Amino acid sequence: MDEQISIIERTSVPSDALMLFGFPDVGLVGVIAAEHLVSELKLVEVAYVDSGLLPPLIVLHDGLPHSPIRVFGNDKVLLAVSETPLPVELIYPVIEALINWGKSKKVRMMISLSGIPVQDRQDLKALKVFAAGSTPAMLKMAQDRGIEVLSEGYMVGPQAVILQKCAKLGLPALTLMAQCFFNYPDPEAGAEVLKGLAMVMGIKVDVAKLLEKGEEIRLKARDVMQRTQQEMSKMKKTQEMDIPMYVS
Amino acid sequence: MAIKKRKPVRGAVDSYFNGLEREFERWRETLFERPSWNLKAGTMEPLKDMKVTSTEVLVTVDLPLTVESSLQVKPLDVDTLEISAKMRRTVNFREFGATHHKGEFQRFDCYIQVPVPVIMDDMKIKFKKGLLELHIPRKQRR
Numbered sequence: 001m002d003e004q005i006s007i008i009e010r011t012s013v014p015s016d017a018l019m020l021f022g023f024p025d026v027g028l029v030g031v032i033a034a035e036h037l038v039s040e041l042k043l044v045e046v047a048y049v050d051s052g053l054l055p056p057l058i059v060l061h062d063g064l065p066h067s068p069i070r071v072f073g074n075d076k077v078l079l080a081v082s083e084t085p086l087p088v089e090l091i092y093p094v095i096e097a098l099i100n101w102g103k104s105k106k107v108r109m110m111i112s113l114s115g116i117p118v119q120d121r122q123d124l125k126a127l128k129v130f131a132a133g134s135t136p137a138m139l140k141m142a143q144d145r146g147i148e149v150l151s152e153g154y155m156v157g158p159q160a161v162i163l164q165k166c167a168k169l170g171l172p173a174l175t176l177m178a179q180c181f182f183n184y185p186d187p188e189a190g191a192e193v194l195k196g197l198a199m200v201m202g203i204k205v206d207v208a209k210l211l212e213k214g215e216e217i218r219l220k221a222r223d224v225m226q227r228t229q230q231e232m233s234k235m236k237k238t239q240e241m242d243i244p245m246y247v248s
Numbered sequence: 249m250a251i252k253k254r255k256p257v258r259g260a261v262d263s264y265f266n267g268l269e270r271e272f273e274r275w276r277e278t279l280f281e282r283p284s285w286n287l288k289a290g291t292m293e294p295l296k297d298m299k300v301t302s303t304e305v306l307v308t309v310d311l312p313l314t315v316e317s318s319l320q321v322k323p324l325d326v327d328t329l330e331i332s333a334k335m336r337r338t339v340n341f342r343e344f345g346a347t348h349h350k351g352e353f354q355r356f357d358c359y360i361q362v363p364v365p366v367i368m369d370d371m372k373i374k375f376k377k378g379l380l381e382l383h384i385p386r387k388q389r390r
Contacts, residue, residue, distance in 0.1 A: 122308075122376055122377065122379050122381065182297075183295060183297045184295055184297075184308075184310040184379070185295075185310075214312075215312035215313045215378055216312070216313070218310060218312035218378065219292075219312045219313055219339065220343075220344055222284055222292070222294070222295055222310075223284055225295055226284065226295065
């Protein structure tokens with residue numbers, strides 16, 4: 001199915017960059033963080049996903065059509081972001097195509113930004129960020145830089161496929177997950193995952209603006225959250241809250 | 249032996265049709281998509297969630313930019329709540345980048361139907377950082 005999905009490059013793409021992913025998921029953490037990164041790092045569109053498998057949907061910006069799944073970047077960072085939730089049956093092929101493309105660009109590491117739902121989120125004063133890695137060395141790096149490892153549990157959605165595929169290909173990859181609401185856009189969690197990214201990779205962005213605009217973001221993100229909920233329900237996202245049964 | 253009071257015919261018919269209407273509404277919501285806003289009423293529908301435990305029904309509603317003092321939680325009947333709140337400022341389509349729609353919104357408005365018998369009068373309301381939390385105790389079977 002990979003050959004049915006093309007990554008079309010708009011400009012030259014740097015090699016040895018860090019590749020980040022922000023896809024609609026719990027709390028829209030990855031998308032909120034990605035949108036803030038694009039604006040703070042002034043990333044520009046370098047490539048986009050093209051496929052007849054995608055729903056017949058385009059995103060209009062200034063009256064011009066764009067793919068809902070695009071890669072933004074500068075000379076050091078590539079950021080794959082989707083403005084619409086991926087239909088569950090397209091998660092594997094789209095993620096695989098993006099990872100194969102990233103590999104062909106010799107990216108040095110892949111990091112997906114996401115959330116982990118927590119009960120009574122509204123009562124939490126500080127949100128924790130957890131990491132899962134494609135290799136023991138990646139986990140050690142995260143731990144050495146102060147990020148707690150999510151040692152047991154289930155992961156469902158695009159970030160699960162990213163980690164699995166990278167582990168299979170031997171690519172260094174991390175998933176950073178901030179505690180968040182399951183069903184509501186969570187800009188605070190978006191800010192926390194960016195702080196986690198700064199701790200791990202040194203990419204520092206000012207999250208104060210993101211927090212200031214928090215309520216506006218929650219209002220604006222209602223519809224995307226609603227559609228994301230529908231896809232999460234199809235992919236049995238609540239399994240992430242299940243108690244794992246570890247088979248050694 | 250307990251004698252079950254019979255409802256007057258008209259009440260029973262009304263209740264039947266009200267139930268049918270609610271079922272239809274639920275079915276319609278599932279099958280047909282609709283926007284999350286109502287331009288005529290100037291309202292937006294907030295995101296909401298519900299969890300039923302053995303003792304209570306917990307409803308949460310995301311109400312960013314809400315004026316807390318304007319928040320209204322009104323039981324409409326034994327199992328339906330209407331929630332409405334005024335926004336701190338008027339919001340329009342242009343701010344969301346949508347120039348092909350015209351109109352503004354001043355309020356949030358939504359209905360919530362509780363799936364199990366509850367005691368609406370004992371409902372506890374919490375509102376923090378724009379998130380409304382309703383704790384409605386369940387009616388316990390004797």
